[in-house]
Amino acid sequence: MKGLFLLLLLSIVGQSVVFTQTPSCEFTLSGIVIDEHDQQALSYSTIYIVELEKGYISDINGVFFAPNLCNKTYTLVIGHIGCEPDTIQISITENTKKTFYLEHHIEELKEFAIIENEIKPLSSVVKKELSFEELNKTRGKTLGESMKELTGVTSLTTGNSISKPVIHGMHSDRILILNNGVRQEGQQWGSEHAPEIDPFIANKLSVVKGAQSVRYGANAIGGVVLVDPSDLPNNTGVNGEIHAIGFSNGQQGVTSATLEGKSNKLFGVAWRVQGSLKKSGNVQAPNYFMKNTGMEEQNFSWALGLNKKKYGVELFYSQFNSTVGIFSAAHIGNLTDLQIAFLAEEPLEKSNFTYNIERPRQEIEHELFKVKSYIVTGKQGKLQLMYARQFNLRNEFDKHLPRGTEADLNIPELKFGLTTHTGDMIWEHERIKSLKGSVGINGIYQENTTQGRNFIPNFIKYSSGIFWIENWTSRDYKLQIEGGIRYDKIYQKAYVWKNQVLTEPDFNYENFSGTIGSVYKLTNKVTLGYNFGSAWRPPGINELFSDGVHHGAAAVEIGDRTLSPEKAYNNLFSVEYRAKKLLIQVEGYYNHIADYIYLAPELPPTLTIRGAFPTFRYKQTKATFKGVDTKVEYHFHKNVTYTGKVALIRAFDETAAEWLFGIPSDRFENGINFHVDSLKSLKNLFIGVSLQHVLKQTRYEANSDFVPPPKGYELLSLQAGLEMPLYKTKKQTVPLIIGMQINNLLNTTYRDYLNKFRYYSDEMGRNFILQLKTTF
Amino acid sequence: MKTIQKITKASLYLFLAVTLIIGCKKDKDSPKPSPINPPVNEEELITTVKITFVDTAGVEPTVTVFFRDPDGDGGNAPTQFDTIRLAANTIYSATIELFDESKNPVENITQEIQDEADEHIFCFTPTNVNLSIIRTDSDGTYEIGLTSQWTTGTTSVGTTQVVLKHQPSVKDGTCGPGDTDVELNFVTEIQ
Numbered sequence: 001m002k003g004l005f006l007l008l009l010l011s012i013v014g015q016s017v018v019f020t021q022t023p024s025c026e027f028t029l030s031g032i033v034i035d036e037h038d039q040q041a042l043s044y045s046t047i048y049i050v051e052l053e054k055g056y057i058s059d060i061n062g063v064f065f066a067p068n069l070c071n072k073t074y075t076l077v078i079g080h081i082g083c084e085p086d087t088i089q090i091s092i093t094e095n096t097k098k099t100f101y102l103e104h105h106i107e108e109l110k111e112f113a114i115i116e117n118e119i120k121p122l123s124s125v126v127k128k129e130l131s132f133e134e135l136n137k138t139r140g141k142t143l144g145e146s147m148k149e150l151t152g153v154t155s156l157t158t159g160n161s162i163s164k165p166v167i168h169g170m171h172s173d174r175i176l177i178l179n180n181g182v183r184q185e186g187q188q189w190g191s192e193h194a195p196e197i198d199p200f201i202a203n204k205l206s207v208v209k210g211a212q213s214v215r216y217g218a219n220a221i222g223g224v225v226l227v228d229p230s231d232l233p234n235n236t237g238v239n240g241e242i243h244a245i246g247f248s249n250g251q252q253g254v255t256s257a258t259l260e261g262k263s264n265k266l267f268g269v270a271w272r273v274q275g276s277l278k279k280s281g282n283v284q285a286p287n288y289f290m291k292n293t294g295m296e297e298q299n300f301s302w303a304l305g306l307n308k309k310k311y312g313v314e315l316f317y318s319q320f321n322s323t324v325g326i327f328s329a330a331h332i333g334n335l336t337d338l339q340i341a342f343l344a345e346e347p348l349e350k351s352n353f354t355y356n357i358e359r360p361r362q363e364i365e366h367e368l369f370k371v372k373s374y375i376v377t378g379k380q381g382k383l384q385l386m387y388a389r390q391f392n393l394r395n396e397f398d399k400h401l402p403r404g405t406e407a408d409l410n411i412p413e414l415k416f417g418l419t420t421h422t423g424d425m426i427w428e429h430e431r432i433k434s435l436k437g438s439v440g441i442n443g444i445y446q447e448n449t450t451q452g453r454n455f456i457p458n459f460i461k462y463s464s465g466i467f468w469i470e471n472w473t474s475r476d477y478k479l480q481i482e483g484g485i486r487y488d489k490i491y492q493k494a495y496v497w498k499n500q501v502l503t504e505p506d507f508n509y510e511n512f513s514g515t516i517g518s519v520y521k522l523t524n525k526v527t528l529g530y531n532f533g534s535a536w537r538p539p540g541i542n543e544l545f546s547d548g549v550h551h552g553a554a555a556v557e558i559g560d561r562t563l564s565p566e567k568a569y570n571n572l573f574s575v576e577y578r579a580k581k582l583l584i585q586v587e588g589y590y591n592h593i594a595d596y597i598y599l600a601p602e603l604p605p606t607l608t609i610r611g612a613f614p615t616f617r618y619k620q621t622k623a624t625f626k627g628v629d630t631k632v633e634y635h636f637h638k639n640v641t642y643t644g645k646v647a648l649i650r651a652f653d654e655t656a657a658e659w660l661f662g663i664p665s666d667r668f669e670n671g672i673n674f675h676v677d678s679l680k681s682l683k684n685l686f687i688g689v690s691l692q693h694v695l696k697q698t699r700y701e702a703n704s705d706f707v708p709p710p711k712g713y714e715l716l717s718l719q720a721g722l723e724m725p726l727y728k729t730k731k732q733t734v735p736l737i738i739g740m741q742i743n744n745l746l747n748t749t750y751r752d753y754l755n756k757f758r759y760y761s762d763e764m765g766r767n768f769i770l771q772l773k774t775t776f
Numbered sequence: 777m778k779t780i781q782k783i784t785k786a787s788l789y790l791f792l793a794v795t796l797i798i799g800c801k802k803d804k805d806s807p808k809p810s811p812i813n814p815p816v817n818e819e820e821l822i823t824t825v826k827i828t829f830v831d832t833a834g835v836e837p838t839v840t841v842f843f844r845d846p847d848g849d850g851g852n853a854p855t856q857f858d859t860i861r862l863a864a865n866t867i868y869s870a871t872i873e874l875f876d877e878s879k880n881p882v883e884n885i886t887q888e889i890q891d892e893a894d895e896h897i898f899c900f901t902p903t904n905v906n907l908s909i910i911r912t913d914s915d916g917t918y919e920i921g922l923t924s925q926w927t928t929g930t931t932s933v934g935t936t937q938v939v940l941k942h943q944p945s946v947k948d949g950t951c952g953p954g955d956t957d958v959e960l961n962f963v964t965e966i967q
Contacts, residue, residue: 332955332956334956334959336956336959337955340952348946348953349946349953399955448811449810449811454848458811458812458813459811460811495811495812498851547850547851548849548850548851549849549850556849558850606849606850607854607857608848608849608854609822609825609849609959609960610849610956610957610959611956611960611961
């Protein structure tokens, strides 16, 4: 315990030593940190001076000294385990003494709290994350839309309500989503199958590449998306959070509430309940309503946890229920219909506003139950066990009404049931000398049942993997090297019925994957990173077995049972320059994928009763994905920040020497944000404007699509927000956090290349968003 | 020792509660489908189009043509796609029938189209062939096309496109709106 604490101390002191000192400044700030409620000194508080990038720690009496300060105003972030960090502005004109009050809820410091606050690596090898504040701005949007805020992440959409994250040009089966630590297992292969996750569960969204992706198993070719809730509360009492969000377009309303606490009785069980509701009607493009584009969502989750010094248990359950209307005019019977739909200036089926959701539609339910436990082993180790069960139900209703009785109306034309059992056993060790790491095994059993239209067969799947990750950090925290290795074995057996005869083809895949990466802090301001990793993915069930007309795509897709797994070799370089006023992040990647699976056009077209359809067969080739993501932040005045983002990507089929289909085009974003920390009783005021510029995708092959990609577009949007006291009690102030946004401010008419419905309709028009949030 | 008992008791309660919640959920999906069971194919296919041509004057022999793709889209290619061979300068009365031959017994879908006449329309487009076609039935407002009149001219060879559109609540008498259920280009010979 003491050793750990010393390390914590060392890390902070160590960091402060690294930074150079300014000789002309000679004032000292001596402070004492005190608990606002009981006036007790808060020992070992952390004091971070933003301008100097220096950290200090208070002694056992809550006292600290910050020497060598200049004659100016500094921003201090003061934190203590169990407290919300507080940001304070202080002007230094001479040697200053000051008392700082922190709000503190724990009567007694619990030792496990320190274990949880383990030393964070100075920067994880390859990680992009949406902070709590940034996440707040995206509240009410789907997971896919929220993630677009990260540079290099776009989304593949099907209309306005179905959105999947695209990382560096890869999506669906090529990225892995970890929902609260559990591999999300839905029908991910479909581009119109959005992740079945309520974003309100998360208080952090991140994309990781590098060694951590080795931990989670196959399919992490494009990266791993982590959807993490906050830890269960450590302090007794009840806290909560309420969101209410309104969107003008679609007259959409979203609300979510969370209540959490920790009981004094029952050995200190911590708990959380959370629920959210969403309802939207038909959305509006600048010139018309889009028929049947409403959606509904009802989600809830609960968690119970017992965290002790030596052991802990946590239970989590969540349920996601959604009904999504599919834009009617986009459901087409054959190629002629597609041609007519594309040539039409406006969709052929008109509509007004309504909340009714008719055919075609999807009804989705996703259930997750998880038990996780840990036991502390020895001085430095922790053994974790996790079991999770997921159940995914997907009902798809075609536009065609079944010809039959009324009762048939509620029978989906396609029904998938996917049950997945996941088990993990991981042993983690804290820093032993400079090494920190984990070893573990994972196992998955999966069972898929399909009813209705013959599209993919039933199957069962066993998957097991073993991994080992180590992280080495130099004593001065300047160099960090992380490496990991993993071996997976997957067995899959399909049950294929054809002409009332059952065949049971089975498949065995096995593979090693590994990664090695390093982060080096060249100077105080410059950090360099490099990572090399290999990843793989077995062919998806649709790639092996699909055989028939893909509804809505107006094409015949033919699978191939002899496909071999995709193997990817990813290189990632990063440079970060972080100074007082300027932040520059540049990330470059070069990924080579052997046996990249894609749909290749084939002649002759397939003749069906609905006419001839273009035919595509799943094939494999050598592909390369390369690109650059850049983010710049410049604080040219203390209240004004400029933010710029650039994402460029080139994806090429090396064998055929052709561009790959469906790759995001180049995009640029510029924004100016004006912010004030406080104004009388108001806090965190900001107003900002941003301009997103998306170029036309010019890198495509003429025969790869029915029509050329849509032209480029520019979108202007406006954001503002503030925090005001809602009411005050003796103990605390309950804040009301208000966010306002106008998306597509100029009501621009445009179509996006990554929207599957680009053939049929324009994108959504102007949208006013009001977000209200309160915490108590 | 006592604490351990308490813990055991507490976790027992927890698991009980959890099992209850999860248990309740699963029931509604019973009986649980197993991957080994044959798929329940609830979908209705149109696999077969049959057109019967009867000479209204009763002189020329009756002509019957088929399009057959018994396993539906994809899979095996269509098994029968006849040429329409009609006598010159004759007025035929044509009747269309639709079947689902993937089912056993074979299902006749014609009546269902008739029942939902206000959602369906057939369109006929002859190309390079001396033929004119008019629909002869109606749903009360618009024509349907299950029955039609084919008037042939002089000897010629071309194609006739037969289209069935499904137009729930958007039927306007044209072939524009809706989804295509059938679209076939029959080779047509007037001899």
